[in-house]
Amino acid sequence: MSSETHYHLRRDLGPLLLLNAGIALLLTLLGNTMAFWQNLLIANCIGACCWLGHELLYWRVPALRSWPLRMLLVVPLAVPAGFLLAAWLGGPDVLAAEPSPQLWRNLLSTVLVTLGACAFFTVLYSAQAARSALEVARRRNAEW
Numbered sequence: 001m002s003s004e005t006h007y008h009l010r011r012d013l014g015p016l017l018l019l020n021a022g023i024a025l026l027l028t029l030l031g032n033t034m035a036f037w038q039n040l041l042i043a044n045c046i047g048a049c050c051w052l053g054h055e056l057l058y059w060r061v062p063a064l065r066s067w068p069l070r071m072l073l074v075v076p077l078a079v080p081a082g083f084l085l086a087a088w089l090g091g092p093d094v095l096a097a098e099p100s101p102q103l104w105r106n107l108l109s110t111v112l113v114t115l116g117a118c119a120f121f122t123v124l125y126s127a128q129a130a131r132s133a134l135e136v137a138r139r140r141n142a143e144w
Contacts, residue, residue: 012051012121019117020047034092041091046082046110050118053078067122075114079107 024039032039053074057064064070080095087093097103 011125015121015124016047016051017044019120020044023113023117038086038091041089042083042086042094045086045089045091046079046114047117049078049082049085050074050114054118067126071115071118071122075111075118079111079114 020043021040024036024043027034027039027043028036034042054070057070057074064073083094087095094103094106
């Protein structure tokens with residue numbers, strides 16, 4: 001891993017875990033049939049898959065540096081990958097359930113929540129980058 005990727009991991013890990021815990025808590029409080037730890041495991045696995053997918057596309061495919069395009073490519077792949085990773089780590093195998101309208105609603109809602117979480121992080125880090133650029137410009141103007 002490059003030092004830039006390590007920087008992104010250090011920068012992203014805390015907010016990612018906090019957001020995933022919030023999602024898991026919300027799902028548990030809304031009456032999801034799974035326990036909090038199962039929701040937390042699934043949320044963290046999906047979040048980690050999203051983060052890794054975004055990082056891989058950002059660094060390996062320069063043409064996909066645009067965040068909306070990356071998000072639309074990563075999320076539909078990261079959600080099932082996260083469910084599979086969670087099942088492999090001992091969580092419930094959500095994708096092994098019999099196909100039903102409820103399963104499809106759950107998957108669609110998971111994709112929508114994941115898109116929202118990805119958009120949140122993108123806006124957060126875009127705002128931070130804009131603030132940093134503004135601060136650099138202010139310093140540069142103050143030196144003149």
